[in-house]
Amino acid sequence: MPEVTTAADGSQDALVVRVAAGGSIGWGECEASPLVSIAAFVTPMSHGACRPVSASVLGRSLTSPDDIRAMAADVAYNSMDLLQAAHTWSGIEMALWDLLGKVRGEPAWKLLGYQKAWPKLPYASVLFGGTPEETLNRARAIRAQGFRAAKFGWAPFGASLEGDIAQLEAARAGLGVDGVLLVDAGQVFGEDVAAAAARLKAMERFEVTWFEEPFRGDALNAYKALSQKTDKVGIAGGEAAHTSQMAKHLIDFGGVRYIQIDCGRIGGLGPAKAVADHAAASGVTYVNHTFTSNLALSASLQPYAGLKEHKICEYPTELRSLARELTLNRITPDAEGLIHVPDAPGLGIEINPDALAKYRVEVEIRVQGRTLFASPCPQQEEKK
């Protein structure tokens, strides 16, 4: 966005990936710091375990899902010491499924092995209001829009126990007794189990379905300790996972009841599907994590499209204009308030070239006088 605020609103940036092969084009989106992720693609190799992501991608052949998995393994091994590689690769991996699906005329979820895509119950995903009153109004508006579930997140939640209770009360009042209420703490408690546990009583009282990211993404012991303190509130987490292993550990060792995966960080659809399989086998509910465009939303739904019982899904309703305008078509709730994964080739989302031009940030990276990356102008894009 031309103006960026300190709000934890991930729809303020977008790093869109376009892959081209054999006359077809696929699109993906990294949920990541754009400049840093670009640098991870173009950086010169500095040693054998520190190769750019591009080295494992450009010029490769793509004829089957196994080709995507082979590239993923190469990125992990050849870019072992390049931490950002996972975020960069995520958008590329997504774009490769989109491309392969378009070539085959099949939706990505079919390529992932599902026979049928089940409808999902979207929860409106918004930030807490600055005051309980704002949160109350936000919750009422969400119900008025027809949503049956809503998630409130981040600051001011965590600032004070009293304030948090007032926020929870307001959210429940606004949603009504039959609304599904979810809370996202945005890692505010670090590893402080006692501070997070102090909120459980109020959460049980206001019937909060899940308590998301109370802690840092890797605080397995804290997740475990908190999950053992309540039967009524499910602990949720996982969006920070940048490998499928990290997410599986949150299930196996952290005791979460909801595992939330961002395909734009975990390495794309393949590792996300592996987590979905593990969640289903472990009695844990898989949920997408999405706070950006409808391209990312479609991608995030594919890995669990075929899991009928894993019904709830994140659905951002207050996207900034960048994320809204990025796609020509959108995924919207039907008359029953459910959303449907596109039954169209690839991810089934069309990118808006005007938005790419309108919001493009000019970036140039030069090393030893050589330009490694420069934002393409629209004309150049057309020619490619």
Place this chain on the structure above:
Amino acid sequence: MPEVTTAADGSQDALVVRVAAGGSIGWGECEASPLVSIAAFVTPMSHGACRPVSASVLGRSLTSPDDIRAMAADVAYNSMDLLQAAHTWSGIEMALWDLLGKVRGEPAWKLLGYQKAWPKLPYASVLFGGTPEETLNRARAIRAQGFRAAKFGWAPFGASLEGDIAQLEAARAGLGVDGVLLVDAGQVFGEDVAAAAARLKAMERFEVTWFEEPFRGDALNAYKALSQKTDKVGIAGGEAAHTSQMAKHLIDFGGVRYIQIDCGRIGGLGPAKAVADHAAASGVTYVNHTFTSNLALSASLQPYAGLKEHKICEYPTELRSLARELTLNRITPDAEGLIHVPDAPGLGIEINPDALAKYRVEVEIRVQGRTLFASPCPQQEEKK
């Protein structure tokens, strides 16, 4: 280095960090992709959880170790969605301990809480030869240099069971019966426990002390499974950890007997010390991971300088000229073959300004026409 090969030799690059405050200067080194880590420092904020590392560092006051810990917490929280931040911050954190130690006239290990620094037994850390003969000669040369321990790593290890056995036999023959033999598989087995376990018999026969990084850094279950298959060979790992939690999980859930920490990746000396404390309490041996300059070597020794029983330490002996020339003083074995953590303010290592000039890579990063980073010329450095 002017020429970079695909060898897993991390001394081919260097990202040196200089921090200045109150008239003093501190130095650190990231074990990371240099360009990407620079981008993580300078990138514009793209949303509240995606702020550059610089936002949590520049202009902060530094009067005590707690100030460093406070900055670390801010980086983790404010750069939550910027994966590379941990690698960038690692070099800065190191430099801050160096600076604080210089101001106080105390070595970093004292600031970390140790009263005394114990000598360490260095193992020569080299790559396997391309053939068993080369490895044999390398091992003999290492013994001839006076080293009592050696580690051989990476390709061609893992390519074939027969070849690996021949390599192990050669390494043992070259080191002699009383040499400490260590093996580093460089993650070559991915998560394939059976493939790694197939090497255990030969490792036991040739009395390998530890089997390092058989798997991806986050494959906790694979580590656990392998560690349960042998009492004689200790499983080692941890260098990939970019948070102290990840390393602790390798101990708690992965069953490693040696935890190897790279201060240039884990977030610097503070989180490394937290891992050392946890290792000591868990009966696991802490070991440094270092394959770059003596600045990084000194930093890597500080977090366990005071742990007398954790004696063995990684000591790269075949550094490329960049890493060798980067420091004016070096840490070298004494007459008994032991090395000593510098008993000097900070990290006790002097940087060679000529090497900084000689090996500098010109980098320029521009966003929307504004230069966010340009390699400083030596004159500019002098002025600062």
